[in-house]
Amino acid sequence: MTTKKNICIIGAGIGGLTTGLLLTKQGHTVHIFEKEKCVGGRARSFKGDDLTLDEYTSILSKTHMTLPFSDPPLDTIFEKKMLNGYTLDLGFHVIGGEVQTYLQQMLSPFKQQVNLLGSRLGYIHENGFNYPFLSKGDKFKMIPLILRLIFARESTMKQLDKISMTETIKKYGKGKMKLVLEVFPRVITTVNNLDTISTGETFRAQKNLLQGAKPVGYPQFGLTYISDAIVQCIIQNKGTIHLNTPVSGISITNGKATGIVADGKDQSFDAVISNTLVQDLFTIAQEKHFPSEYVNTVKSLEGTGSLCAYYSLKHVDARLLGKTFIFIQRNAGVNGNDAVGMIDFMTALPESRLSPQSHYLVQSYIICTPKEAKTKTTVDHLREILDNQLHQLIPEYRSNLDWALYPAIWQLDGVAKTITDIKPEIKTPVENLYLVGDCVKAPGVGINCALNSAQLVQAHMT
Ligand SMILES: Cc1cc2nc3c(=O)[nH]c(=O)nc-3n(C[C@H](O)[C@H](O)[C@H](O)COP(=O)(O)OP(=O)(O)OC[C@H]3O[C@@H](n4cnc5c(N)ncnc54)[C@H](O)[C@@H]3O)c2cc1C
Structure with missing residues (x-):
């Protein structure tokens, strides 16, 4: 007892x-x-209606963040009360989908519940996007590895803990599998440098992802x-x-x-x-x-870092609503060379209740190191990448834009894995x-x- x-x-x-x-x-x-x-x-999260400019900047600085850019300037956003009717987090957030069951089990005896909006992951490429990221054909080709992952014992994972993803990619990275191995470990750890990401840790997390019906979620409200x-x-x-x-x-x-x-x-x-x-x-x-x-x-x-962006848009193509997209920017000039990020439209769903009617909140982020998140020239470049990736999905997004906020964070994860x-x-x-x-x-x-x-x-x- x-x-x-x-x-x-x-x-x-x-x-x-x-x-x-x-x-x-x-x-x-x-x-x-x-x-x-x-x-x-x-x-x-905080409600835009209740927030003053001073409070917003104070919240950001207390949480190891800053706001290097906004469109229009931040004082105009607050003067014109442009955030009224919005609920914002500190920055981009989606949650690993396997949490849904855990939360429900924990909360239901108390008659509390959290509705997680769920999404699969799509992929932004030069000519548009794929949704989902892996087609049935891709999955079929990867079945042997997927099965090995699902049935791998913890002792096998432990052996892989000390092996970097760079080594694993050299061994198994061919065709679409190479892209999968380049992208997912970065998303899972919020670290771009594959030399420092552990294969065991990645496969453990990927095993969990494979077991959930919807790999990522975001709570309504x-x-x-x-x-x-x-x-x-x-x-x-x-x-x-x-x-x-x-x-x-x-x-x-x-x-x-x-x-x-x-x-x-x-x-x-x-x-x-x-x-x-x-x-x-x-x-x-x-x-x-x-x-x-x-x-x-x-x-x-050390923690992990990123540059985030919130875009409030007047229109979003119905094909994008509720979906989440990954991208990889080659030669991004960051530690690890390529930078991975995500653009999420779960928050743009009307049922997320995060924005006023007929406005759509789109959240995105791109991974960098804590030091890069504090470096002006790097965040300038990362902002360009985020905007260009959104442009790939919505070419006319600038004419639909109400406002945009770009928070930078250098303690996203408390300690990088x-x-x-x-x-x-x-x-x-x-x-x-x-x-x-x-x-x-x-x-x-x-x-x-x-x-x-x-x-x-x-x-x-x-
Ligand atoms: C911009 C941003 C984006 C992120 N994106 C994602 C994402 O997409 N997916 C994801 O899974 N995670 C994401 N994260 C990380 C996620 O938010 C954190 O992992 C999680 O919230 C950490 O929770 P925690 O309880 O460990 O710590 P914290 O949330 O840091 O809680 C610590 C608490 O301790 C309090 N405290 C500190 N010192 C004292 C003291 N002396 N006395 C009393 N109280 C004290 C603090 O005020 C705070 O409330 C993101 C984080 C940020 C900032």
């Missing part, structure tokens, strides 16, 4: 909230402390809808969420976490779970309690101190990693 504990979670991102819900379900007492006035962390639904369940289970309450310290005595400092008060807990960016851990936990190698490794971990960057384990060297979220070692990346890490923490607590 599980001993009931008094548990503190630092951060109400999607990883912290999910952990909170799973632990309240086990009967633990859970307190979640969030420094901001709202939940959701990086998976947060915006991303915050997921966090809000989880919050309702936590409250029903008598968990407590303290908003506007930054944690300023983790109390550690004799190698054991004993509580936190928040609101200027010491508060005792049986276990402390940090959902903050892992690189920030030592701003609230004293380094002297951890082995120095652990401190140095954690502090040096590469061969060189090893994400830290859920359990830290300090007893009763755990990590949760997209920075830690758990299956998938982004939101999927954050959700999966919550399950791992729950298993540790049991």
Whole structure:
């Protein structure tokens, strides 16, 4: 039987909230402390009507983002209230489709549900697009590899963990398979450099993709809808969420976490779970309690980056609505040489409820490194690529454009999942101190990693 504990979670991102819900379900007492006035962390949406220019730029800077371009200029967008009626996330977001079942299982006992709009992936090429990316004929040719993937054991995947995608492409990359192996590992990791992407990690994620009917999804009403639904369940289970309450310290005595400092008060807990960016851990936990190698490794971990674009259009061809497209830009001048990105029209569906009637929200992104996301000449070039790729799909899009926002991000994933960057384990060297979220070692990346890490923490607590 599980001993009931008094548990503190630092951060109400999607990883912290999910952990909170799973632990309240086990009967633990859970307190979640969030420094901001709202939940959701990086998976947060905001309503254009309520937003001021200052608030928008402040939200972006607090989440390691900036807005290098917009059309028209940002102050005009706000003066003319052009974002009224829109719901926006921080930047492009789609979720790995296998999450749908997980969310429903978690939320349905509480009579909560999240409707995920689902899409398959298409491909933008020089003369237009293919949808879906792989035709029946392509799949038929790839069946031997697909079957090997589906039935591969974890021990085989582990052997592939240290092999780079560049090596794998040299071995198996022929015809359409080469394109698949060049594109999907980049989408799955948000990293362009195939030398640093692990084959094991890619195949694991691809195996999950193959098992889901719709590989990518997006929640109706915006991303915050997921966090809000989880919050309702936590409250029903008598968990407590303290908003506007930054944690300023983790109390550690004799190698054991004993509580936190928040609101200027010491508060005792049986276990402390940090959902903050892992690189920030030592701003609230004293380094002297951890082995120095652990401190140095954690502090040096790098996230991933991208340039996103939101386009509000007056018209979208019905053939594109609800679909999501991948592209690869050769010789993009980025680390890894070629850059992959996506343009998504799930958000353009009227049932997404993200834009006023007769307006269509299209979201897109192109992968780059955190450093590239901060470099003016690189983002200039990446913007051009994004616009050109949209032009491939909608040649007349400029005459339909209401406005466009281009947020750049250098902490998309908390820690990049590469061969060189090893994400830290859920359990830290300090007893009763755990990590949760997209920075830690758990299956998938982004939101999927954050959700999966919550399950791992729950298993540790049991
Ligand atoms: C622009 C952009 C695009 C993205 N696109 C995708 C995508 O397409 N697909 C995908 O799967 N993922 C995507 N991601 C990544 C995804 O948003 C994250 O992986 C996920 O939201 C991380 O959740 P988390 O719970 O790990 O962390 P976070 O969301 O970062 O939550 C951490 C929380 O801790 C709080 N906090 C920090 N310090 C303290 C403190 N001292 N005291 C109290 N609270 C504190 C923060 O305010 C925050 O709310 C994207 C991210 C961005 C920014």
